[in-house]
Amino acid sequence: MEGDLAAMGAYIGAGLACIGIGGAGIGVGNVAGNYLAGALRNPSAAPGQTAFLFIGIAFAEALGIFAFLVALLLMFAV
Amino acid sequence: MAEGGIDIRPVDQFIVKPxxxxxxxxxxxxxxxxxxxxxxxLAATALMVYGARGRAVIPSRAQSMAELSYSFIYKMVEDVAGRDAIRFFPYIMTIFLFVLFANLLGLIPFAFTTTSHIAVTAVLALTVFISVTALGFVLHGAKFLKLFWVDSAPLPLRPILAVIELLSYFVRPVSHSIRLAGALMAGHAVAKVFAGFAAALGAAFFIPVLAVTALYALELLVAVIQAYVFTILSCIYLKDALHPAH
Amino acid sequence: MEEPDVTAPGMPQLDFSTYPNQIFWLVVSIVVLYLILSRTALPRIAAVLADRRGTITNDIAAAEDAKAKAAEAEEAHKQALADARAETNRIIEAARQEIQAELDAQMAEAEAEIAARAAESEARIRAIRDSARDMVAEVARDTTREVLHLFDVKADARSVTAAVNARLKAEGGAQ
Structure with a gap:
């Protein structure tokens, strides 16, 4: 059991890393919410901006994925 | 918990086996x-060649799908990267179809998702990165470096901005590849974990099964959106090479 | 808890020994897909799309043509209608003028006749009136003379005539 101290640290770290995913959730919600607010204000301009919506979501989501990746690395690679 | 407990190995599905x-x-x-x-x-070929074999003026279902994806990417290249980027359209189309079908085929149970491997996505992203950078220097020579020199900023800020721009330029292939691989890996690993819960919970197995079903729908969306995002980011990088002056 | 060690070294994604294999097959499949798409699939779909656009353009052009022809026919029809209407108006106007002229002539003739008859009548009335006045004057003079004679008043004819004339004149002026 005493040798598992490093494994315990790694697992705790993995759990902590998952907090970052919540940040990505806030980011994605922010992007989509602002897009919707803008689209409701000026519906005619909305279709032209969907590409930017997806790019924004992708950028925000990528950071959450990085956090998840750190968790996976701690779980399986350290 | 150690023996006979939950034995979930969410990453085993990514192992490369002969x-x-x-x-x-x-x-x-x-x-x-x-x-x-x-x-x-094969799947991409089936859609684009076999599906469109009728060459009908009024398309069949498969043909209209092929035409839809064709005009979708064509319009994306035209809108995002400009008219002179049309000559790179076949390559962008290849990337899109490859990533899309790799993502979708990876959703089949027991399938192997090629795009969840960093090696694969990194090669795709680096190909785009290197060819775009080379293209920029070939087309514009040293003027391509103006991409990093923001003329609209005040002079004292420009060197700092140049460093930041340069850094973000070199981070591009990293985020480009890790985004795709990470999104797919995450989805598949989570699906595996939930599926493992279903096996371990016994009578209450239906709860994780429902969760996996919902997750599966989300993963379908993610598969398509990630292919779209990978392609449109390639187009944006291509635009930087063709028209570096912001 | 030694799961990570049971299956190969940790995450398969970080197993560098499989990288050459993956990269090799990736390059092979990308090249194959690129060749298939750029040689066969994309030109074919582009041709089909261009074909369809051509068909649609032709159809639209044909429809446009038919529309133009219809508009032309309508224009001609309208023109004929307008011509007919103008002709009708012209005929009506001519007939009206003819009738008006005839009417004017007859009216003028009738008026002239009426004026002539009125003048004749007036002349006769005046003659009658004049003769009546003369007769009245004569009657008045005779009557006066007879009355004076009855009263045995000697009066010369001249002053009687003058008095009667003056009286008649006053009557006529009062009239």
Whole structure:
């Protein structure tokens, strides 16, 4: 059991890393919410901006994925 | 908990295995990577060649799907990267179809997702990065470096901005590849974990099964959106090479 | 808890020994897909799309043509209608003028006749009136003379005539 101290640290770290995913959730919600607010204000301009919506979501989501990746690395690679 | 407990191995599905026995993975060994990439190519070919074989003025269902994806990517290249980027359209189309079908085929249970491997996405992203950078220097020579020199900023800020721009330029292939691989890996690993819960919970198995079903729908969306995002980011990088002056 | 060690070294994604294999097969499949798409699929779909656009353009052009022809026919029809209407108006106007002229002539003739008859009548009335006045004057003079004679008043004819004339004149002026 005493040798598992490093494994315990790694697992705790993995759990902590998952907090970052919540940040990505806030980011994605922010992007989509602002897009919707803008689209409701000026519906005619909305279709032209969907590409930017997806790019924004992708950028925000990528950071959450990085956090998840750190968790996976701690779980399986350290 | 250690013995006979939950034994979930969410990352086992990503292991590269030789197709015909043995343990050694040489560069030429036919592996499950080979199999699923071949299936990806086959599926893309089936849609774009076999589906569109009728050449009808009024298209069949498969033909209109092929035409829809064609005009979708064509319009994306035209809108995002400009009219003079049309000559790179076949390559962008290749990337899109490959990533899309690799993502979608990876959703089949027991399938191997080639695009969840960093090696694969990194090669795709680096190909785009290197060819775009080379293209920028070939087309514009040293003027391509103006991409990093923001003329609209006040002079004292410009060197700092140049460093930041340069850094973000070199981070591009990293985020470009890790985004795709990470999104797919995450989805598949989570699906595996939930599926493992279903096996461990016994009578209450339906709760994780419902969760996996919902997750599966989300993963379908993610598969398509990630292919779209990978393609449109390639187009944006291409635009920077063709028209570096912001 | 030694799961990570049971299956190969940790995450398969970080197993560098499989990288050459993956990259090799990736390059092979990308090249194959690129060749298939750029040689066969994309030109074919582009041709089909261009074909369809051509068909649609032709159809639209044909429809446009038919529309133009219809508009032309309508224009001609309208023109004929307008011509007919103008002709009708012209005929009506001519007939009206003819009738008006005839009417004017007859009216003028009738008026002239009426004026002539009125003048004749007036002349006769005046003659009658004049003769009546003369007769009245004569009657008045005779009557006056007879009355004076009855009263045995000697009066010369001249002053009687003058008095009667003056009286008649006053009557006529009062009239």
């Amino acid at each position: 197709l015909f026995g043995g343990d050694v993975v040489n560069w030429y060994t036919p592996t499950n990577v080979t199999l699923w990439m071949a299936l990806t190519v």
